[in-house]
Ligand SMILES: [Zn+2]
């Protein structure tokens with residue numbers, strides 16, 4: 384049995400004290416690889432350092448929509464340099480967050496478009512963050528021709544129509560622990576209608592701990608809880624979900640194992 388946590392934030396201070404144990408626990412639970420996402424300049428170095436120190440960890444670097452207002456002249460040249468490193472397997476997370484609006488919307492829209500261009504230049508798939516900005520996210524993916532780089536929509540929260548459009552552009556849909564929450568009936572319905580061949584699983588740790596850990600710190604070993612619910616809604620075995628989502632994640636990140 385092998386799982387991949389396609390999206391976590393191991394560089395966050397929440398893991399400072401026991402990172403090695405967290406990574407070991409993930410391995411012991413069948414999580415072969417963890418993709419850790421450095422979302423802002425101060426975290427990129429740490430994400431790379433963790434990936435370099437652990438054979439099971441890879442890095443994803445970019446500017447999160449929350450931090451779009453911090454983009455300056457140095458940001459993209461820095462990212463261009465860091466993303467050449469061998470352990471970087473995708474560009475992100477980039478996108479729109481119209482729920483928290485920590486950067487002005489116009490600034491988020493500009494940063495998202497520019498970074499799709501940069502990812503294409505770097506030849507990397509993108510990891511998209513979309514919170515309460517489904518329509519705008521789709522519009523930018525289309526206008527920037529994001530099908531040329533592909534990638535995944537992380538912590539997917541849109542409807543079936545949106546999922547279908549993302550699949551048509553070559554994206555995978557990522558299922559987080561949010562699918563275990565009480566209010567997830569709509570999301571379960573969407574995931575149930577999508578082919579297993581289009582799904583990957585993630586934790587978004589330290590956030591979004593699944594039931595029965597809701598409210599606590601999330602960690603990559605819990606990615607099996609998302610996989611279990613995918614198995615229930617798809618009416619297939621847990622083993623089948625681990626097998627297919629692992630192959631899907633390897634394909635997204637173009638990893639040959
Ligand atoms: Zn996100």
Ligand SMILES: [Zn+2]
Nearest residue numbers: 390420476587
């Ligand atoms: Zn994230």
